[in-house]
Amino acid sequence: MAVKGHRRAAAAVAALALTAAALAACSGSTPDKGGGELAIAGYKDPSGNIQQILDAWNKAHPKAKAHYVDLPAASDQQHQLLSQNFLAKSSTYDVIIADDTWTDEFASKGWLTPLDSAGIPEDQMFPSVVNGGKYNGKLYTVPFTASAEFLYYRKDLVPHPPTTWSQLIADCKIAKANHMGCYAGQFAKYEGLTVNFNSAVASAGGRMMSPDGSKVEVNSPQALRGLKFLTNGFRQGYIPKAAITYQEQQGQQAFQQGKLMFLMNYSFVYQLANTPGPDTKVAGKFGIAPIPGLSGPGVVTTGGHMMGVSSYSKHRADAQAFVKFFTSEANARQLLTKLGYAPAWKTLYADTSLTKRYPYLSVIGQELQHAVVRPRSKNYVALSLVIQNNVYAALQGQKSPQGALSKISAQLKTTNAGK
Amino acid sequence: MATARRIRGTPSFWLLLPGLALLAAVIGYPIVRAIWLSLFTENSRGTSTDVFAGFDNYRRALFGTAAHDFWNSVGVTAFFAVTTVITEVVIGVLLAFMMHRAFRGRALVRASILVPWAIPTAVSAVLWQWMFQPDGVVNAIIGRQVLWTGSDWPSRFAIIIADTWKTAPFISLLVLAAMQSIPDEVYEAARVDGASIWQRVWQITLPLVKPALAVAVLFRVLDALRMYDLPAILTRGANGTTTVSLFAYQQAIDQGKFGYGSALSTLTFILVFLVGFGFVRILGARLAEAAGPVAP
Numbered sequence: 001m002a003v004k005g006h007r008r009a010a011a012a013v014a015a016l017a018l019t020a021a022a023l024a025a026c027s028g029s030t031p032d033k034g035g036g037e038l039a040i041a042g043y044k045d046p047s048g049n050i051q052q053i054l055d056a057w058n059k060a061h062p063k064a065k066a067h068y069v070d071l072p073a074a075s076d077q078q079h080q081l082l083s084q085n086f087l088a089k090s091s092t093y094d095v096i097i098a099d100d101t102w103t104d105e106f107a108s109k110g111w112l113t114p115l116d117s118a119g120i121p122e123d124q125m126f127p128s129v130v131n132g133g134k135y136n137g138k139l140y141t142v143p144f145t146a147s148a149e150f151l152y153y154r155k156d157l158v159p160h161p162p163t164t165w166s167q168l169i170a171d172c173k174i175a176k177a178n179h180m181g182c183y184a185g186q187f188a189k190y191e192g193l194t195v196n197f198n199s200a201v202a203s204a205g206g207r208m209m210s211p212d213g214s215k216v217e218v219n220s221p222q223a224l225r226g227l228k229f230l231t232n233g234f235r236q237g238y239i240p241k242a243a244i245t246y247q248e249q250q251g252q253q254a255f256q257q258g259k260l261m262f263l264m265n266y267s268f269v270y271q272l273a274n275t276p277g278p279d280t281k282v283a284g285k286f287g288i289a290p291i292p293g294l295s296g297p298g299v300v301t302t303g304g305h306m307m308g309v310s311s312y313s314k315h316r317a318d319a320q321a322f323v324k325f326f327t328s329e330a331n332a333r334q335l336l337t338k339l340g341y342a343p344a345w346k347t348l349y350a351d352t353s354l355t356k357r358y359p360y361l362s363v364i365g366q367e368l369q370h371a372v373v374r375p376r377s378k379n380y381v382a383l384s385l386v387i388q389n390n391v392y393a394a395l396q397g398q399k400s401p402q403g404a405l406s407k408i409s410a411q412l413k414t415t416n417a418g419k
Numbered sequence: 420m421a422t423a424r425r426i427r428g429t430p431s432f433w434l435l436l437p438g439l440a441l442l443a444a445v446i447g448y449p450i451v452r453a454i455w456l457s458l459f460t461e462n463s464r465g466t467s468t469d470v471f472a473g474f475d476n477y478r479r480a481l482f483g484t485a486a487h488d489f490w491n492s493v494g495v496t497a498f499f500a501v502t503t504v505i506t507e508v509v510i511g512v513l514l515a516f517m518m519h520r521a522f523r524g525r526a527l528v529r530a531s532i533l534v535p536w537a538i539p540t541a542v543s544a545v546l547w548q549w550m551f552q553p554d555g556v557v558n559a560i561i562g563r564q565v566l567w568t569g570s571d572w573p574s575r576f577a578i579i580i581a582d583t584w585k586t587a588p589f590i591s592l593l594v595l596a597a598m599q600s601i602p603d604e605v606y607e608a609a610r611v612d613g614a615s616i617w618q619r620v621w622q623i624t625l626p627l628v629k630p631a632l633a634v635a636v637l638f639r640v641l642d643a644l645r646m647y648d649l650p651a652i653l654t655r656g657a658n659g660t661t662t663v664s665l666f667a668y669q670q671a672i673d674q675g676k677f678g679y680g681s682a683l684s685t686l687t688f689i690l691v692f693l694v695g696f697g698f699v700r701i702l703g704a705r706l707a708e709a710a711g712p713v714a715p
Contacts, residue, residue, distance in 0.1 A: 080673075087467065188568075188655075189657035242553035396570065
């Protein structure tokens with residue numbers, strides 16, 4: 001009797017466990033934040049500020065409520081999920097948040113609705129950033145933040161920031177005297193390397209593709225000078241050898257530990273490095289400036305998070321209105337003050353109360369006047385991989401800079417031809 | 420009586436059918452579908468993979484435009500398979516010998532030695548990536564500034580070290596189990612005959628653990644040929660560490676070329692199958708002889 005009851009209990013527990021596991025597996029696949037008409041798919045925002053903007057929309061539009069669907073943090077995983085959603089022609093996502101480099105790919109495949117009639121005030125945003133959302137002259141995605149790297153420099157060692165590469169290299173003897181690395185950006189073999197290479201080429205007056213994206217123009221003397229600034233850095237030593245492994249965090253840590261004199265990085269470093277504490281040795285000792293270029297101020301790569309409307313959405317009109325709302329100036333101001341996102345709106349950079357609170361705003365504003373985007377391609381992932389492979393080999397000294405550029409040029413031509 | 424006969428008479432096939440159906444759906448269908456998909460390529464817009472291309476994808480990978488990259492990754496994979504398996508076998512067997520002796524705390528050592536094997540590969544890859552940073556733990560211990568993930572040979576060594584750390588315990592435990600099943604009388608007889616320690620190891624222990632070792636090596640070789648997480652996380656395939664699986668993933672998932680990616684994974688499947696088949700054929704005969712005298 002007792003044995004039978006024991007067995008029955010065990011069977012019941014096992015059945016319960018299996019059901020629980022099955023339910024857990026099922027519920028994990030469709031994240032549901034409760035009803036609502038519009039589904040906004042984007043990266044997870046733990047601060048809750050994006051949700052606040054959605055709440056404001058929901059209050060004003062009770063008939064077209066929006067809820068947020070979390071995508072993974074890594075941008076290539078977001079790209080995967082969005083591609084799968086569009087390939088299946090699914091109406092699950094109405095509005096999507098995308099990198100600016102995916103615009104060409106998504107728009108050319110007919111996955112996004114043109115937003116020209118949505119009344120987005122493009123002329124009040126920086127053209128360099130807005131252009132990242134255009135394809136074939138039509139607007140497909142709208143930026144709600146603009147990213148741009150700038151130069152952090154140790155003002156206690158170098159009172160005036162360098163404005164050209166030769167000045168920067170000349171300043172490096174101060175770094176040597178202080179046993180520090182001189183300059184670093186992001187040079188590991190990942191997307192950040194493409195950004196750094198793109199900025200270096202542009203800062204030397206070159207460009208990767210023709211403005212309409214049809215011709216590959218990376219094999220030019222200007223681009224070569226841009227690449228040589230980086231390869232010479234490793235060869236001559238003004239870029240520390242360890243920088244070949246640097247992504248954004250590693251450079252930030254080196255700078256904060258006082259091991260680096262010049263750092264090219266994004267705005268997130270500012271707060272972290274300037275807040276006195278055990279993590280930083282440079283609080284109050286550094287300044288910021290636009291990045292230097294070959295013969296004058298440099299040209300930086302801008303990219304941002306863009307919002308687009310899925311062409312398979314069942315609520316395209318509401319979705320377009322939502323995009324206009326989310327990317328408005330008021331919300332851009334909120335994203336800046338709450339999350340530190342640099343805005344795409346020109347007007348916000350002229351607001352002195354903001355520029356006083358966020359010193360990097362005026363630097364970014366200066367750079368956005370003539371920033372460039374990454375090369376346009378319908379298969380941006382393949383393009384970026386080609387650049388990463390060859391530039392990385394050149395930085396390691398395994399390829400000559402000219403050889404790397406020729407390889408990139410040849411491979412870009414085949415990538416763009418056989419898409 | 421009648422019930423017993425009826426149960427015994429029921430063909431086991433029908434009882435196995437639900438399980439087999441599930442396996443066919445979960446394992447068989449994706450394989451068949453991948454092979455089918457590998458015969459197609461994307462339409463001009465890239466919105467679906469429905470243009471019939473026959474064996475074009477295979478041609479491209481084996482002798483066409485991507486042949487250089489593909490065969491490169493096969494070479495890299497073969498290199499890793501050979502080096503990691505050899506290192507793991509040597510270290511694993513040494514560990515097994517160490518654990519074979521009775522000493523205080525042996526049970527604790529045996530339990531803790533399995534910890535690296537139990538940690539998911541992706542987690543241990545992130546761990547090792549952190550340790551291999553230029554200013555990280557490994558460089559601090561050896562006192563030199565090696566760019567583990569920044570140059571060719573250090574990157575390869577980094578992957579070999581991380582992989583060995585994770586799987587040598589697996590081999591050591593399999594070998595240990597076989598060692599423990601060798602009856603003591605065999606050793607005593609050898610000692611009586613005047614065999615030295617070295618002779619006992621070479622002529623008794625190792626031959627008798629060969630079957631278990633062969634199985635362990637087979638598992639490890641097949642695993643190593645499919646290595647993906649370590650190069651993906653440690654080096655992202657840089658510095659000549661792109662294995663076949665990583666290459667297929669980059670083409671299929673990152674770039675959405677599902678037809679071409681399916682062809683690459685089918686080629687990987689064929690490669691692993693051939694190696695495994697060859698292994699079993701070569702070892703199968705030897706296993707039959709070796710297992711003779713100690714057959715249970």
